[in-house]
Amino acid sequence: MENANTFVQMLHSADPSVRRDACESLGEGRSPESVPQLALMLRDGDTGVRESALNALIAIGGRKVAEAVAPLKPHISMTGAMMPPASTAPASHG
Numbered sequence: 001m002e003n004a005n006t007f008v009q010m011l012h013s014a015d016p017s018v019r020r021d022a023c024e025s026l027g028e029g030r031s032p033e034s035v036p037q038l039a040l041m042l043r044d045g046d047t048g049v050r051e052s053a054l055n056a057l058i059a060i061g062g063r064k065v066a067e068a069v070a071p072l073k074p075h076i077s078m079t080g081a082m083m084p085p086a087s088t089a090p091a092s093h094g
Contacts, residue, residue, distance in 0.1 A: 004031040011037055016046035023049060027056025032064050039068035 007029075010022035023041055026034045038060075041053035057065045 004029055004034050007031075008034055008037050011041060016044075016049050019044065019046065019049045020052045023052035023056045027052070027059040030060050032060055032062065035060060035064045035068050039065075039072070042069070042072060 004026060007022040007025045010018050010025075013019055013022070019041065023038060026038060035057065038053045038056050042050055042057075044050050044053065057069065
């Protein structure tokens with residue numbers, strides 16, 4: 001298996017399939033040092049990347065993962081999809 005740093009660098013690729021593969025490889029390697037980067041991938045624009053990042057984090061597990069994903073909990077819908085931040089503008093009652 002390649003070095004985890006190689007896969008972390010692949011997370012920055014413009015190609016979603018490369019980012020998905022990198023997440024999967026980091027999960028297979030159960031690389032705890034990649035947890036912060038994988039947690040960031042939960043906000044990726046590609047659904048497949050987010051799913052692969054989540055699966056990788058589940059595979060790694062442990063306290064470090066729990067601490068990394070805890071701040072995201074308010075932004076996750078019941079389906080597991082990331083929700084956009086709530087608007088700070090007051091609601092209009094036209």
